Amino acid sequence: MTVDENKIKKVGIVSCSGEDLPEGTISRIATLEVLLKRKPLDTTTICLPLFVAGGEGDRMFAKNYPTITVDGCEKLCAKKATEKYSGKVTCSINVKDFIKDTKICNKRNLNIQEKEIVSKVADEISNKVDDILKEGLF
Amino acid sequence: MSKKSVKKVIIIPCSGIGKPIGTVSRETTYEIIERLKPDNVETICLALLTSGDEKTIDKLKDSYCITIDGCAKHCAKKNTEECGKIPDKSYTVLKFAAASPDKKPEGIIDIGEGGRALVETIANEIIKDINGPIEG
Numbered sequence: 001m002t003v004d005e006n007k008i009k010k011v012g013i014v015s016c017s018g019e020d021l022p023e024g025t026i027s028r029i030a031t032l033e034v035l036l037k038r039k040p041l042d043t044t045t046i047c048l049p050l051f052v053a054g055g056e057g058d059r060m061f062a063k064n065y066p067t068i069t070v071d072g073c074e075k076l077c078a079k080k081a082t083e084k085y086s087g088k089v090t091c092s093i094n095v096k097d098f099i100k101d102t103k104i105c106n107k108r109n110l111n112i113q114e115k116e117i118v119s120k121v122a123d124e125i126s127n128k129v130d131d132i133l134k135e136g137l138f
Numbered sequence: 139m140s141k142k143s144v145k146k147v148i149i150i151p152c153s154g155i156g157k158p159i160g161t162v163s164r165e166t167t168y169e170i171i172e173r174l175k176p177d178n179v180e181t182i183c184l185a186l187l188t189s190g191d192e193k194t195i196d197k198l199k200d201s202y203c204i205t206i207d208g209c210a211k212h213c214a215k216k217n218t219e220e221c222g223k224i225p226d227k228s229y230t231v232l233k234f235a236a237a238s239p240d241k242k243p244e245g246i247i248d249i250g251e252g253g254r255a256l257v258e259t260i261a262n263e264i265i266k267d268i269n270g271p272i273e274g
Contacts, residue, residue, distance in 0.1 A: 015153075015155055016183065016185040017151075017152075017153030017155075017183055017184045017185040018183050018185065019150075019151060019153075019164060019167060019181045019182070019183050019184065020180070020181050020182050020183045020186075021183065024183060028153075028155060029247060031155065032155065032246055032247050033247075036246065036247065045155055045156055046156070047152065047153045047154055047155055047156055047160065047211075047213055048153050048155075048184075048185050048188060049152060049153055049184050049185070049188050049213035049214065049216075049217045050211060050213050051188070052188055052213070052216060052217050052220050053211055053212060053213040053216035053217060054211065054213075072183075075186060075189070075191070077183060077185035077186050077188065077189040077191075078185055080189040081185060081188045081189040084189065084190070107168055108165065108168045
C-alpha cells in the first residue's frame, strides 16, 4: 500500500433535506450532531441538491468519500439522489428504523422524545463512521 | 398574481446543511407556513424533488412556487427549474443578511437570536409577496 493509499480519509455524510417531515428534521440534526460535535475531523458533508446545481467536482463527492446517507423516510431520497448523481453509497440509514412507538410531530423545535431519537440516529451514524474508518472501506 | 388565479403556494428552501444561512432558509419556510394558513401554503422535500419523484413534480406544476436559497449557488431554484418548474419568486438569504448585518445567524443547528431576527425579516417580506395568491 502506498503512502497515498494509506492516508486517513474522511467519511461523507449526506442527509435528506426532509423539509416536509419531522423525520427529515431528525435526519438533518443527527447528521449535524456527528459532523459538528462527535466526529468533526473524520466527516464531511455536501448539500444534497448541490449534486444538480453544482459542478463536476460536487458530483464527485461519493467517489471521493465513502458515503453514509441518512434518510427520513422509506423514499430514501438521499440514497437515491446520491447514487443517481454522484456514486454508490457505502451505508444507508433510515430514521424510520429508530422510531417505534414514539409519536413525532415537530418539524422545528423538537421535543424531548424527538431529541432522544436524534441521539440514537447520531449514535448509529458515529458507529458507521468508525466501522468505515476501521475497515478502510475507501 | 391575479386574484382570480388562486393557487396553492409551495415554498422550497434549500437543504443548506453546511451553513447557518441554510438553516435560516429552512426556518423561514416553517415560519411562513405557521403564520399563514397551512391549507394554502406548504413545503415539499427538495431531496424528493431532486430524486425525481413524479408526484412531487406534478404537484409543483400547478402551484405558486417560491424558492428560498441560502447562498449564491441557488440549489433550490436550480433543482426546481431542472424539474421543469420556473419558480414564481426566488429569494436568497445572503441578500437579506447583507442588508441587515445586525441580524447574523450564529450556528447551523441553533441560529441564535440574530438568526431568528433574520428569519422574521425574510418571512415578513415573503408574506407580503404571497398575500395575493392565498387571499384570492
